[in-house]
Amino acid sequence: MLTDTKSSRGPKPPMRVRLVRGARGWWRWLTSMRTALMLLFLLALAAVPGSLLPQRTLSQSAVAQYFADNPALAPFLDRLGLFDVFAAPWFAAIYLLLFISLIGCLVPRTWGHIRSMRAEPPRAPTRLSRLPRHAELDTGLGPEQALDVAEEELRVANYRVLRRDGALSAEKGLLKESGNIVFHLALLALLISLAVGKLWGYEGSVLVQEGQGFCNTFQQYDTYSAGPLIGGGDLTPLCVDLEDFQARYEPDLTPASFTGDISYSRVPGGPDEQATIGINSPLRVDGARLYLTGRGFAPIFSVTLQDGRTFTELSAPFLPTDSATMLSEGVLKLPDLGAGRDQLALQGVFVPTAHDLGGGLLTSVDPRPLDPAVAIVVYAGTVGLDSGIPQNVFTLDQDRIARGQLERVGAGNLRPGESLDLPDGTSITFTGFKEFAALQVNRDPGQLAVLISSLAMLAGLMTTLLVRRRRVFVRPGDSVLEIGGLAPGGSADPAEFEQVVKRIRTALAEDRPDRREP
Amino acid sequence: MSDAAGLAELADTLFTVTILAYSVAAIAFAAALAFASRGATAGEHLSERQRASEQSSGASAEPTNQIQVLDPTSGSAFSSRASQVAMGITLLGAVLHGSVLLLRGLAAQRVPLGNMFELATAVAFVGVAGFLYLAFRTPRLREIGLFVTLPVTVGLVLVGLFLYAESGPLVAALRSRWLVVHVTTVSIGFGAFLTSGILSALFLVRSRFEEAGHAAAGMLGRIGHRLPSSQTLDRAAHRMVIFGFPIFTFAVIAGAVWAESAWGRFWGWDPKETWAFISWIVYAAYLHARATAGWKGRAAAWINVAGLVVMLFNLLFINLVIAGLHSYAGIN
Numbered sequence: 022m023l024t025d026t027k028s029s030r031g032p033k034p035p036m037r038v039r040l041v042r043g044a045r046g047w048w049r050w051l052t053s054m055r056t057a058l059m060l061l062f063l064l065a066l067a068a069v070p071g072s073l074l075p076q077r078t079l080s081q082s083a084v085a086q087y088f089a090d091n092p093a094l095a096p097f098l099d100r101l102g103l104f105d106v107f108a109a110p111w112f113a114a115i116y117l118l119l120f121i122s123l124i125g126c127l128v129p130r131t132w133g134h135i136r137s138m139r140a141e142p143p144r145a146p147t148r149l150s151r152l153p154r155h156a157e158l159d160t161g162l163g164p165e166q167a168l169d170v171a172e173e174e175l176r177v178a179n180y181r182v183l184r185r186d187g188a189l190s191a192e193k194g195l196l197k198e199s200g201n202i203v204f205h206l207a208l209l210a211l212l213i214s215l216a217v218g219k220l221w222g223y224e225g226s227v228l229v230q231e232g233q234g235f236c237n238t239f240q241q242y243d244t245y246s247a248g249p250l251i252g253g254g255d256l257t258p259l260c261v262d263l264e265d266f267q268a269r270y271e272p273d274l275t276p277a278s279f280t281g282d283i284s285y286s287r288v289p290g291g292p293d294e295q296a297t298i299g300i301n302s303p304l305r306v307d308g309a310r311l312y313l314t315g316r317g318f319a320p321i322f323s324v325t326l327q328d329g330r331t332f333t334e335l336s337a338p339f340l341p342t343d344s345a346t347m348l349s350e351g352v353l354k355l356p357d358l359g360a361g362r363d364q365l366a367l368q369g370v371f372v373p374t375a376h377d378l379g380g381g382l383l384t385s386v387d388p389r390p391l392d393p394a395v396a397i398v399v400y401a402g403t404v405g406l407d408s409g410i411p412q413n414v415f416t417l418d419q420d421r422i423a424r425g426q427l428e429r430v431g432a433g434n435l436r437p438g439e440s441l442d443l444p445d446g447t448s449i450t451f452t453g454f455k456e457f458a459a460l461q462v463n464r465d466p467g468q469l470a471v472l473i474s475s476l477a478m479l480a481g482l483m484t485t486l487l488v489r490r491r492r493v494f495v496r497p498g499d500s501v502l503e504i505g506g507l508a509p510g511g512s513a514d515p516a517e518f519e520q521v522v523k524r525i526r527t528a529l530a531e532d533r534p535d536r537r538e539p
Numbered sequence: 540m541s542d543a544a545g546l547a548e549l550a551d552t553l554f555t556v557t558i559l560a561y562s563v564a565a566i567a568f569a570a571a572l573a574f575a576s577r578g579a580t581a582g583e584h585l586s587e588r589q590r591a592s593e594q595s596s597g598a599s600a601e602p603t604n605q606i607q608v609l610d611p612t613s614g615s616a617f618s619s620r621a622s623q624v625a626m627g628i629t630l631l632g633a634v635l636h637g638s639v640l641l642l643r644g645l646a647a648q649r650v651p652l653g654n655m656f657e658l659a660t661a662v663a664f665v666g667v668a669g670f671l672y673l674a675f676r677t678p679r680l681r682e683i684g685l686f687v688t689l690p691v692t693v694g695l696v697l698v699g700l701f702l703y704a705e706s707g708p709l710v711a712a713l714r715s716r717w718l719v720v721h722v723t724t725v726s727i728g729f730g731a732f733l734t735s736g737i738l739s740a741l742f743l744v745r746s747r748f749e750e751a752g753h754a755a756a757g758m759l760g761r762i763g764h765r766l767p768s769s770q771t772l773d774r775a776a777h778r779m780v781i782f783g784f785p786i787f788t789f790a791v792i793a794g795a796v797w798a799e800s801a802w803g804r805f806w807g808w809d810p811k812e813t814w815a816f817i818s819w820i821v822y823a824a825y826l827h828a829r830a831t832a833g834w835k836g837r838a839a840a841w842i843n844v845a846g847l848v849v850m851l852f853n854l855l856f857i858n859l860v861i862a863g864l865h866s867y868a869g870i871n
Binding site: 055058061062068069072076106107224273300302303310312475479 | 788796816
C-alpha cells in the first residue's frame, strides 16, 4: 500500500503551516502500511482475552463464577471491559482506526488504479538487458516484420500491447490490483453490514415445555438482547406452540437428533402452520429465525397440604449439568400455597435413568428417561420472590438459607408416584416429567449483505493472489529481437517469461523467409 | 456391524504403520543430512550457479539438481540415496496416512472428520502432502524432509496417545452437509499453514547462516549448510500461504453459514471463532508484510512462524481446554 515518505522540514514555518503539516504527517502515519500492520496485530492481540476470559455475551453465569473465584482481580478486569471485549471502547478504537487507515489507503489507490487502467503501457526502457528478465532472438526478418510477429504473439497471450517509437510495450495482469481493491472494498462493506445487523437485530431466548408456547415479544423472553434502533413493535409477528419434543440416540447413546414439532402463526390469532425444527434446521419466517438450541427435563410434582388442599402439575425446568447423562439440576419455588403459610422450595436433581451410588446419592447412567427419579431437599420459609430483587429461577438464594429465612424441612429420593411427607403433614409427590426445549428467535437484517460481502472478499482475494502482473518490452535490433521482462511489485517468474520468449521464437521461425519457401 | 469394526481396527493398525513409516523416513532424512558434508560445498556452489542462471535465462532448478545428485565427485552418493529412500518412504507413509482416514470414513459411513483425532490426523496428512508436492516440484526442498517428517511423527504419536477416539457415529450437532465443507477446508488450510510455518522457520535459520557468510559455526552452521537457499524457502513458504489463505477464508465463511443454521447467529465470538479471526488476521498481516518494503524477508517470516504458533494453539488449546461450542459435545 502506501509507503512512508520523509516530510521536509524548513526553518520555523508559520503556525498554520505547521498544523497542516502535523495533520498531514499524522494522516500519512495512519495510512502507512506499517501502521496498518501494527493495527492488525493489535486487533488480533485484543481479541485474545475475549477467548480466555469468560464473556458476558456467551455466559453470564461463567462471569459470575469468575467474580466469585477472583474477588480481588475481577472488578479490575471488569473496569477494563475484559468481560465484554468485543463491545469494549478500546476494541472499537482499534478497528475504527484500522477502518480509517483502510479508507485512507484505498481511496488514492482506487483512483491510481483507474488511471493506470486507462493509461498506456509505459515506454520501453533504452537498455532491455538491464531488466530482470532478458533474451535476444535471431529473426532473419526486417525490424517492422519482426515486431509484427512479436505483437501478434503478445496479443494472443492477452497482453495489452502498444507500439511506440519502433518498440513494443506490453502489459498484463492489471486484474491483480482490481482484485486487491475489490477485496478491501468488500471488507468495508462487510464491516458496514455487521454494524447494520448490530443496530437493527435482536435475539430472544425462552424455555418452553411441551404443550406450552410463546409469542415473539420482548416481554415473553427469559433473556433477550436487541440493537439500539429496534423497538418492541418492530419484531416479526410470530406465535409458537411446542407440541412435541423428541430426542433420538444411536445404540451407543450418541445423540442422533433433537426435534421439536411446532405449530406457529404469523399473525396473532391467524391460521396455524405446522413445522418441525431441530439442530441445524431452524424455521425461517419473514426474516426471523426460530432455533432449537437446547433441551432438558422438567419434573412434575403435586403438593397436598395438611388441610387436604392439593396443588397439581407443579413443574419447573431443571437444567442439564451433564449432556451425556442428562443429570439435571433445578429448583421449584412454590410461593402461593395460601395466605399466612410458609412458602416451599424444592431444590434437587433430576436423573432420567437412575443409578443409586449408595448412601442416598443418585446419578444418571443414560440420557433417555428409562427410569426417572428425583433427589430433592425441601425448604420452608420465605422464598423471596416478592422482595423485588430479580432472582435466578434455577437456584435458591443461599443467603436466605444461611440467614434462616429458609429452613430445611425434608429430603428424599422419589420415583414417579412416590411421596415425601414433611413434619407438618404436607405431602409432596413426584408425578412424572415433561421435556422442555430452549427456543431462540433471531433476526439480523445485515446477514445477507455480510454473506455477499464475504464472498466478494473471497473472489477479490483469489484474483489478487492468483493473477500476476507482468510487463514485456520488445525492441528490434540488427536482425535480432531484444526482449525484456519484469514483474512490477514482485519477482518475475522465469518460467512465465520463458514461455513468452518461446512463443515469439516459434512464431518467428515460422515466418522466416528461408523457411517459408522450401 | 462387524465389517465396520474390522475396518476401524484396520485403520488403527494403519495409523501405527503410518507413524512407523514417517519415523523411518525421518531417520533416512537425518542420515541424508548427516552424511552429506562434502556434497554440501558442491551443492552450495551449484545453488549459486543456479541462481545466476535463473537470473539470466530462467532455466528451471531441475537440471542443476540432477547434476548434483549424479555428481560422483561430491562424495554424497550415500546422502542422495538416503534422501531418495526417505522421499519414497514418506510417499508410502502419506498413502497409508490417507488410507487411515478413508477406512475410518468407510467404517463409520461418514466423513472422517467427526472428532479431534480425525481432524488432527487429517491436518497432518495435508501438511505431509503439501511437503511432497513442494519437494517434487522443487527437488532442493527435499532437504527439509526431516523438519516435516519429524514433527509429524511426534505429532501423530501424541494424537494417538491423547486424542484417540473410537470410530463411531457423529453427534447430532455435527450432522450437517456443512461438516464436509467446513472441516475439509479447515484441515486443508491448516495443513498448508503448518508446512508454510516450518518453511519460514527454516528460512530464518538459513538466512542467518547466509548473513554469516556461509561460515557460521556450531549448530547454525551444520543445519544452515544443508538447507535450500533462503530464497527457495521463502518462496515455498509464501506459495503455501497463498494456497492456504483463500481456502481458510472460505472455511471460515462456510463455518459462519453453518453457525447461522446451527447456533442462531453466523458469528458470536465463540472461542474458536475468536481464534479463527486471530489466525486470519495474522496470515493477512503476513501477506501484507511480504509485499511491503522493509518487512519482506525476516520480519514476514517471523509473522508466519507466529501464525504457526497461533494455529497450533487454536487446534489444541482452544478445542481441548477452553469450553465452547466447538468442543464437539452434544447440544448442551
